[in-house]
Amino acid sequence: MSNACRLTDRKRTLIFLNIMISCIASSMLATALTTALPPIIQDLHVSVSTGQWLTSGYSLAMGITMPLTAFLITRFPTRRLYLAGLGIFMIGLLTCAVAPNFSVMMTARILQACGSGILTSMSQVVLLIIYPLEKRGTIMGWYGLSIGAAPVIAPTLAGVIVDLFGWKYIFYIVAAIIAVSFLCALFVFDDVLDVTKKKFDVLSFVISAAAFAGITLGIGNIGTYPILDWKVLPLLAAGLLAGYWFVRRQLKSEQPFLELRVLKSKEYALSVIGSMLLYLVMMGSAVIMPLYVQSILGYSATVSGLVTLPGSLAMAVVSPFAGRIYDRLGMKKLFVTGALCMLASNLGMAFITMQMPVWTAGAFYVVRCAAIGCLMMPFVTWGNSHVEKKLMADGTALLISLRTIAGAIGTAAFVGIMTTVAEKQGARYGENAAIHGLNVAFLSMSFATLILLLIAVFLVKNKKTNHDS
Numbered sequence: 001m002s003n004a005c006r007l008t009d010r011k012r013t014l015i016f017l018n019i020m021i022s023c024i025a026s027s028m029l030a031t032a033l034t035t036a037l038p039p040i041i042q043d044l045h046v047s048v049s050t051g052q053w054l055t056s057g058y059s060l061a062m063g064i065t066m067p068l069t070a071f072l073i074t075r076f077p078t079r080r081l082y083l084a085g086l087g088i089f090m091i092g093l094l095t096c097a098v099a100p101n102f103s104v105m106m107t108a109r110i111l112q113a114c115g116s117g118i119l120t121s122m123s124q125v126v127l128l129i130i131y132p133l134e135k136r137g138t139i140m141g142w143y144g145l146s147i148g149a150a151p152v153i154a155p156t157l158a159g160v161i162v163d164l165f166g167w168k169y170i171f172y173i174v175a176a177i178i179a180v181s182f183l184c185a186l187f188v189f190d191d192v193l194d195v196t197k198k199k200f201d202v203l204s205f206v207i208s209a210a211a212f213a214g215i216t217l218g219i220g221n222i223g224t225y226p227i228l229d230w231k232v233l234p235l236l237a238a239g240l241l242a243g244y245w246f247v248r249r250q251l252k253s254e255q256p257f258l259e260l261r262v263l264k265s266k267e268y269a270l271s272v273i274g275s276m277l278l279y280l281v282m283m284g285s286a287v288i289m290p291l292y293v294q295s296i297l298g299y300s301a302t303v304s305g306l307v308t309l310p311g312s313l314a315m316a317v318v319s320p321f322a323g324r325i326y327d328r329l330g331m332k333k334l335f336v337t338g339a340l341c342m343l344a345s346n347l348g349m350a351f352i353t354m355q356m357p358v359w360t361a362g363a364f365y366v367v368r369c370a371a372i373g374c375l376m377m378p379f380v381t382w383g384n385s386h387v388e389k390k391l392m393a394d395g396t397a398l399l400i401s402l403r404t405i406a407g408a409i410g411t412a413a414f415v416g417i418m419t420t421v422a423e424k425q426g427a428r429y430g431e432n433a434a435i436h437g438l439n440v441a442f443l444s445m446s447f448a449t450l451i452l453l454l455i456a457v458f459l460v461k462n463k464k465t466n467h468d469s
Contacts, residue, residue, distance in 0.1 A: 007192065012130050014188045016139070018181060019123045022086065023143065025177040026116050029093075029170070034286050035158040035305050036167040038294045043167070044102045048291065051102075052415045054109055055287055059408030060216045061110040064209045065117030066401030067258045072118065073125055073393045075198050079189040082122055086182045089115025090175055097171035117404075125396050128384055130192055134327070136385065140377045141323015159305030193393075204257035207246045212405050214239020220412025259394035262387050267331075270459055271383025272399050274335065276406035277452040278375050281342060281445045282368075283407035284414030285349075288441060289365060291415075296434045297358060307362040311369035318373030326378045335456035338374035341367050343449040349442035354435050414441045 007015075033040075033055060041051035072081055092111030099105035123143070131139045161169050218236025225231045250256040263269045293304040325334055345368035352361055380399060387395035422437030429436045 007130055007190070011190065015130065015190070015192070016127065016143075018184050018188045019127065019143070021177065021181040021184065022119050023123060025174050025181065026089070026119065028177070029112070029174045033158075033170070035290050035301055035308070036162050036170055037287065037290060039162055039301060040105075040167050044105065046102050048295075048419055049416065052287055052411055054106065055283070056216070056220060056408040056411035056415075057106060058109045058113045059283065059404050059411065060212065061113035062117040062120075063216075063401050063405035063408060064212050065114050066121055066397045066404060067208050068205055069118050069121040070258055070394045070397035071198065071200060073122060073193060073397075074196055075200075077191040077195060078122070078126065078193045079185070079191050081118065082189055083182065083185055085115045085118030085122065086178055086185060087115070088112075089119065090178045090182065091115075093171045093175040093178065097168045097175070117400075121393075121397050121400055124380055124400070125393050126192060128381075128392055128396070129389075133385070137323045137327035137378070137381050138320075139323070140381045141320040141326070143377060156302070156305035156309045159300065159302035162301040198255060201253070201255075201257040204246065204249055204253075207242050207249065208258070211239050211243035211246050212401075214242055216405055216408045216412065219409050220416065222413065222416060258398060259391050260398070262391050262395045262398065265386040267386040268383040268395060268399075270455060271379045272402055274375065274452060274455060275379045275383075275399055275403035277448055277455075278342075278372065278379065279403040279407035280410035280448050281346065282372055282410070284410035284441070284445060285346075285365075285368060287411050287415055288418060288438060289361070291418075292361060292438055293358060296438065297354075299358065303358070307358055308365055310362060311365035314366045315369040315373040318370050319377060322374045322378055323381070326381060331378060331382045332456065332460045334374050334378050335460050336453070338371040339449060339453035339456045341371035341374070343446060343453055345371065346442050346446040346449055350439050350446060352435070352439065352442075354432055414444060417441045417444055 037051060037054065040054065041048060044051070089112055092108045092113075092115060095108035095111065096105055099108055124140075127139055127143055128136055158167075158170055161167070161173070214235050214237075216239075218232055218239055221229075221231045221235070227233055247260060250258055250260045263272070289308060290301075290304045293299050293307050294301060299307075322334060345364045348364040348367075349361065352364075380396070383399055384392055384395050418434075418437040418441040420437070421440045422433045425436055426433040
């Protein structure tokens with residue numbers, strides 16, 4: 001009998017609440033930093049293309065960490081590993097708050113990414129293991145609420161903090177929340193996941209890191225450097241070759257570093273692809289929106305936070321209901337609805353002008369966040385419901401890793417598209433060049449979302465989850 005089966009309902013609730021505190025802190029930081037990014041770029045004296053690596057580089061590091069967490073989760077006791085993740089995250093936060101330059105801050109962001117990667121992967125595996133199948137959709141919906149609850153106030157709060165005290169106080173506040181979570185975890189967390197002795201495949205980890213880094217950096221540098229520059233095509237080719245080597249090595253290994261055979265399940269594979277496309281668009285738009293409000297329109301960080309507030313509220317409201325709908329009706333209706341809403345939002349932003357009021361963009365952002373609420377956690381629940389219990393750590397790590405990498409690519413690629421188009425079309429569009437670059441970036445997001453919609457319509461079967469069938 002596993003430790004998870006012996007848990008009382010009260011213990012499950014306490015573990016869930018502790019996980020919620022950690023997730024609120026990490027999601028709060030993510031949205032707060034997008035609002036604070038323009039003043040951070042100004043204070044550190046770096047360009048927009050360089051500064052955006054504080055978000056896309058964070059996502060890249062987190063994505064590289066994810067395959068490692070699949071090994072760590074099955075190798076080390078749950079409580080000790082969870083506390084280690086909180087500790088690493090807190091060190092990164094405090095280092096960011098006192099960072100004197102971009103290099104130190106980027107290093108600190110990588111530390112945060114490592115801690116957050118452990119926490120994110122662990123949290124979802126723990127919740128999927130300790131709750132019975134028929135309750136997973138609902139509990140993951142409430143978990144999604146924790147990811148959506150902090151963004152309800154974080155952008156607005158971040159704007160006020162930046163305007164009154166400076167961006168460094170954002171990291172102090174999140175560090176305080178993590179400290180509370182750490183103290184609670186000392187008394188609440190148990191070793192709920194089974195541990196097995198497993199050899200660490202160092203070579204596979206290095207290859208996976210090289211693959212993720214090469215692909216992300218190669219795509220992110222398109223537009224900044226010539227296509228044949230070593231930072232673009234050769235780097236991208238090296239990443240793809242490393243990815244091919246990694247896949248071959250895992251499929252041939254008796255004890256793979258990351259079990260890729262989970263992709264044999266069609267539903268799981270579609271959930272991975274869907275999550276990647278979702279994060280590609282979500283992270284790109286999350287960084288571009290504050291740049292639009294502050295850098296293009298010239299409003300304050302507080303106004304930027306207020307513009308995104310209704311959208312964050314919509315995500316928080318939709319997420320728990322999405323979990324219940326998934327439990328009752330299955331994935332197809334959620335998938336189609338979410339993809340349609342996101343496509344409409346992106347197309348709307350593709351035609352926005354300087355003359356339109358800023359709240360028009362805010363309305364499109366509401367629709368986009370509602371779509372994210374429909375899809376984010378149901379993708380994880382749907383995919384893992386078609387994975388064997390013993391492979392759930394691998395399945396969760398692979399899905400989160402690939403979607404996080406997609407988010408890093410989206411941030412770098414779409415910000416790159418926006419800035420490159422604005423620079424090259426400056427003579428033609430004049431003072432409207434920046435908004436034209438934004439339009440093109442969102443039009444590119446629309447093509448990615450169209451693929452998401454086609455997958456939902458033609459490849460997802462109209463049936464309920466396994467326990468409802």
